[in-house]
Amino acid sequence: MISLAGRDILHSWGKFVLTGMGLGLLIGATLTMAGVYRGMVDDAKVLLTNSGADIWVVQKDTQGPYAEASSIRDDAYRGVLGLPGVAQAASVTYLTMQVRHGDTDERTMVVGFEPGQPGEPAYLLAGRRLSRGHYEAIADVKTGFRLGERIRIRRHDYEVVGLTRRMVSSGGDPMVFIPLKDAQEAQFLKDNDAIISDRARTAGNPGLNRPGVPGLLDAVNAAQTINHSVNAVLVKVGAGDTAETVAQDIRRWKHLQAYTRAQMEEILIAKLIATSAKQIGMFLVILTIVSAAIVAFIIYTMTLGKIREIAVLKLIGTRNRSIAGMILQQAMGLGLIGFVVGKISATIWAPAFPKYVLLETADAMRAFAIVMVVCALASTLAIRAALKVDPATAIGG
Amino acid sequence: MKLPFSRRAGFILAGVALVAAFVWVVVRSGPLAPVRVTVTHVARADLAPMLFGIGVVEARRSYLVGPTTAGRVRQVAVDVGDAVRAGQLLAEMDPVDLDQRLASTVAAAARAKNAVDTAAAQLADSIARREVAAANARRYDDLGQKGFVSSSVTEGKSQELKSAEAQFSGAEAALAGARQDLARLNAERDGAQQQRANLRLLAPADGVVTARDAEPGSTVVAGQAVLRLVAADSLWIKLRLDQNRSAGLQVGLPAEIVLRSRPNQVLAGKVARIEMLSDSVTEERIAQVSFDVSPKDVSVGEMSEITLRLPGVKQALALPNAALRLRGGKTGVWVHAADTLSFVAVRAGTSGADGAVQILDGLKEGDAVIVHSERDLVEDSRIKVVSAIAEK
Numbered sequence: 177m178i179s180l181a182g183r184d185i186l187h188s189w190g191k192f193v194l195t196g197m198g199l200g201l202l203i204g205a206t207l208t209m210a211g212v213y214r215g216m217v218d219d220a221k222v223l224l225t226n227s228g229a230d231i232w233v234v235q236k237d238t239q240g241p242y243a244e245a246s247s248i249r250d251d252a253y254r255g256v257l258g259l260p261g262v263a264q265a266a267s268v269t270y271l272t273m274q275v276r277h278g279d280t281d282e283r284t285m286v287v288g289f290e291p292g293q294p295g296e297p298a299y300l301l302a303g304r305r306l307s308r309g310h311y312e313a314i315a316d317v318k319t320g321f322r323l324g325e326r327i328r329i330r331r332h333d334y335e336v337v338g339l340t341r342r343m344v345s346s347g348g349d350p351m352v353f354i355p356l357k358d359a360q361e362a363q364f365l366k367d368n369d370a371i372i373s374d375r376a377r378t379a380g381n382p383g384l385n386r387p388g389v390p391g392l393l394d395a396v397n398a399a400q401t402i403n404h405s406v407n408a409v410l411v412k413v414g415a416g417d418t419a420e421t422v423a424q425d426i427r428r429w430k431h432l433q434a435y436t437r438a439q440m441e442e443i444l445i446a447k448l449i450a451t452s453a454k455q456i457g458m459f460l461v462i463l464t465i466v467s468a469a470i471v472a473f474i475i476y477t478m479t480l481g482k483i484r485e486i487a488v489l490k491l492i493g494t495r496n497r498s499i500a501g502m503i504l505q506q507a508m509g510l511g512l513i514g515f516v517v518g519k520i521s522a523t524i525w526a527p528a529f530p531k532y533v534l535l536e537t538a539d540a541m542r543a544f545a546i547v548m549v550v551c552a553l554a555s556t557l558a559i560r561a562a563l564k565v566d567p568a569t570a571i572g573g
Numbered sequence: 574m575k576l577p578f579s580r581r582a583g584f585i586l587a588g589v590a591l592v593a594a595f596v597w598v599v600v601r602s603g604p605l606a607p608v609r610v611t612v613t614h615v616a617r618a619d620l621a622p623m624l625f626g627i628g629v630v631e632a633r634r635s636y637l638v639g640p641t642t643a644g645r646v647r648q649v650a651v652d653v654g655d656a657v658r659a660g661q662l663l664a665e666m667d668p669v670d671l672d673q674r675l676a677s678t679v680a681a682a683a684r685a686k687n688a689v690d691t692a693a694a695q696l697a698d699s700i701a702r703r704e705v706a707a708a709n710a711r712r713y714d715d716l717g718q719k720g721f722v723s724s725s726v727t728e729g730k731s732q733e734l735k736s737a738e739a740q741f742s743g744a745e746a747a748l749a750g751a752r753q754d755l756a757r758l759n760a761e762r763d764g765a766q767q768q769r770a771n772l773r774l775l776a777p778a779d780g781v782v783t784a785r786d787a788e789p790g791s792t793v794v795a796g797q798a799v800l801r802l803v804a805a806d807s808l809w810i811k812l813r814l815d816q817n818r819s820a821g822l823q824v825g826l827p828a829e830i831v832l833r834s835r836p837n838q839v840l841a842g843k844v845a846r847i848e849m850l851s852d853s854v855t856e857e858r859i860a861q862v863s864f865d866v867s868p869k870d871v872s873v874g875e876m877s878e879i880t881l882r883l884p885g886v887k888q889a890l891a892l893p894n895a896a897l898r899l900r901g902g903k904t905g906v907w908v909h910a911a912d913t914l915s916f917v918a919v920r921a922g923t924s925g926a927d928g929a930v931q932i933l934d935g936l937k938e939g940d941a942v943i944v945h946s947e948r949d950l951v952e953d954s955r956i957k958v959v960s961a962i963a964e965k
Contacts, residue, residue, distance in 0.1 A: 178648055189583070189938075190583075251854070299949055300944075302962060304894050304895050305894045308623075308762065310878070390796065390798070414902075439858055516594075516595045
């Protein structure tokens with residue numbers, strides 16, 4: 177038995193393959209859109225994974241440090257460290273800021289961390305970890321910085337000694353890691369003009385600048401410039417304890433808010449990126465519907481274009497089953513080519529996107545199934561049209 | 574109908590190309606893709622550890638110059654930046670009525686001196702009177718014994734002599750009293766002069782004026798500074814070191830000092846003093862670093878970066894610190910042997926300045942260890958060893 181579909185495709189394979197490629201690019205766009213959505217969710221998740229923490233301790237009644245501002249004293253970690261079940265606890269700061277790189281600004285999240293503690297990048301792409309207590313930085317490769325380059329953050333220059341990858345904020349901004357003490361200063365230090373005008377303001381306050389009390393003004397000024405705040409304490413739970421029980425202890429006895437990994441994920445994904453994720457998701461749904469419609473129309477018009485040949489087949493007594501099979505096989509073939517081209521193109525252009533695009537295999541499988549189903553459904557329309565054809569049209573009737 | 578060969582071949586070629594591209598895509602990305610890693614071998618190396626901290630230039634000796642009693646500033650003779658010598662007049666307080674009181678005590682002392690002279694003259698007078706009275710008494714005594722005069726006259730002369738002697742004693746006492754008065758008033762005068770001198774604020778040592786806190790006319794309380802001085806040759810740096818990176822700190826360690834005003838110049842110094850108390854709030858240790866050669870034009874309060882070189886460890890097993898990973902609460906490295914990955918817990922020792930870290934146990938020389946990786950690794954990660962991951 178000869179394959180009608182195969183013969184027909186071979187007859188005009190260029191046209192067939194080009195149609196498949198066009199279809200593929202459309203499927204590629206849809207796959208990419210799914211990847212953008214997944215990437216967004218993944219950005220939020222890697223942020224949590226990379227911090228290496230089981231519990232996030234933040235200011236009471238806030239949902240910090242990522243979704244809301246949170247500020248706690250930098251000695252809070254000592255109290256947390258004393259609780260049973262806590263293996264490690266370290267202060268961290270997060271500060272989103274524009275960092276100058278050559279002539280352009282890079283939007284980055286500056287993380288202050290303690291070396292060897294939770295919050296440190298887990299792996300490096302190049303270079304080394306920090307070996308000094310100040311003025312060294314590890315940058316995400318997406319920031320565009322290279323080893324040995326200097327980053328200016330507020331008042332100081334930091335030398336990039338290590339590069340890492342996929343260390344991003346929930347908004348997808350690449351991270352720059354600097355020692356905690358420097359980060360505290362960068363975050364809370366005011367600019368010089370503000371400091372000087374603050375001093376003048378204090379000196380103008382008769383209650384704080386009393387003639388009979390030498391040294392009072394200096395003491396007040398000194399107290400105003402010191403800041404011992406951080407944004408959160410990251411806690412690693414020891415073996416044998418659950419994060420939830422430790423978090424409960426912290427909430428109850430330390431009067432701080434504590435979130436476990438599951439709660440943090442809920443905050444980030446359900447609250448922080450919810451609207452933008454829904455936006456993308458909505459667009460993804462529309463794109464899928466549009467793609468399905470276009471696939472259906474292509475197959476339908478492809479069949480209509482061959483209506484004379486089908487009439488001839490009917491005239492020579494080909495069975496309806498064979499004709500239906502031919503159209504179905506062609507539709508499936510088109511879908512297959514489209515999917516393959518789509519997957520390839522999506523993979524090729526995904527890294528060029530400024531934010532992370534995550535192409536999941538499960539998504540690809542799902543897309544494959546949808547493409548095949550849509551092709552099969554679309555071919556039924558075409559089959560109906562083909563079977564209704566009057567064989568007389570073959571001879572110009 | 575036979576299809577031309579080229580058409581069939583073209584179709585097959587296109588199909589093969591598509592399949593090949595698909596396979597390449599599947600293998601290159603997604604969960605099947607290998608993780609690119611760099612590998613190094615555990616080797617022996619010299620480790621040169623260092624301590625790094627930031628410090629502020631301070632003066633070892635600084636002076637607050639101010640009055641010992643409350644008063645008004647009359648004159649300030651020097652300005653910020655002036656170099657002064659020990660004993661130089663810096664400022665003067667308003668004496669108010671002290672000059673008049675001084676004049677009064679001077680006059681009183683002069684008058685007391687006159688009183689002494691008067692008492693001395695009276696003493697001389699009483700001596701003369703006593704001598705005359707003694708001669709008369711002797712003479713009348715002789716005459717009385719010879720019976721030329723009545724005994725009442727003799728007794729009268731004898732009484733005159735006693736009276737003259739008493740007057741002499743009185744004059745002597747008056748002179749001593751006048752002298753004591755003179756000494757008292759002299760002391761009072763000297764005291765007033767001292768007080769007057771105390772209003773002149775003098776430089777306690779050679780130095781440079783760093784602050785002029787009060788201007789003429791302003792009132793200051795006792796102990797408040799009018800001027801501040803520092804000894805310019807006593808500058809050193811107050812160094813703050815993170816407590817967890819301060820092991821090995823000791824007096825005499827050579828230091829490399831980079832001042833913020835001259836970032837490209839490294840000045841030599843050494844640790845001069847280590848403070849027993851560390852800052853418990855900032856968790857920093859505090860030490861003082863002195864310059865080997867005091868630099869010119871350095872400002873007090875300037876920030877500086879200090880690098881201290883510690884005695885190194887020779888020929889220790891070492892790895893780059895990027896190889897160390899934290900996994901399940903343990904520090905370790907990924908060992909790559911016979912195409913399999915295994916996580917080996919290690920104990921890290923001294924860290925070198927260049928990022929190398931000493932491996933105390935867990936590995937042996939020549940072990941291949943993953944340094945950098947594109948992703949976090951697990952036991953069954955497929956890896957591809959490359960020389961460098963990040964594009965240059």
